[in-house]
Amino acid sequence: MIGGRATRAIAMRGMVRTNGLLPAFAGVCAACAAFIPNLNLAVLAGACGTAAAAVSCLRGAQREETTNLRYLAAPLYGREVARALAIAPCVAIVLYALAAAAIAAVALASFDGAPSGDVARRLLVVLMALVIAVLVALSAPFRIGKERVLYVGLAIIAGIAVEAVGMAASAFALIVAAIAAGIIAFFALRALGETLARYDPIDDV
Secondary structure, X not given: OHHHHHHHHHHHHXXXXXXXXXXXXXXXXXXXHHHOOOXXXXXXXXXXXXXXXXXXXXXXXXXXXXXXXXXXXXXXXXHHHHHHHHHXXXXXXXXXXXXXXXXXXXXXXXXXXXXXXXXXXXXXXHHHHHHHHHHHHOOHHHOOOHHHXXXXXXXXXXXXXXXXXXXXXXXXXXHHHXXXXXXXXXXXHHHHHHHHHHOOHHHHO
């Protein structure tokens, strides 16, 4: 129960502080990737959203969330702290994307248009890519110099890889993308937990 309360407290505090132009831009790009008919342009929009999602983990408020020393004193194991820290940015970026997609759908309907049948599938793929980018990039604030840039780069590459696999929007492509996203998410959270366990704030001065 103590661990559950600590997890909820960390997640709720993160939700209050997780906002800004980059997550919103990532959500808009996700909606564009779902609604743009041209596959190449859709992948490009998704890639821009993935990059924005990854970089958003380095901005001031989010970085303060992940490196807050109070979290290291919480009654949680490293992997539990990792999950708690991941909830807010992932939920926030998904909500931004869903809101942007809803607005796009209403706007399209008002012009007597109808979204293609692939919209929902593409949106699902891009949402998975955004979440993967965030999960991988959450380890970046604990690094310095080139290692930090490397983690952000890996986050972007991982997200784009999921998009590249799933944007065809076939049932097989969705299954493969979901499996890939699940594997990457597992290892990203595990890596974040291990990073939290080894984190020494003195090295980050």
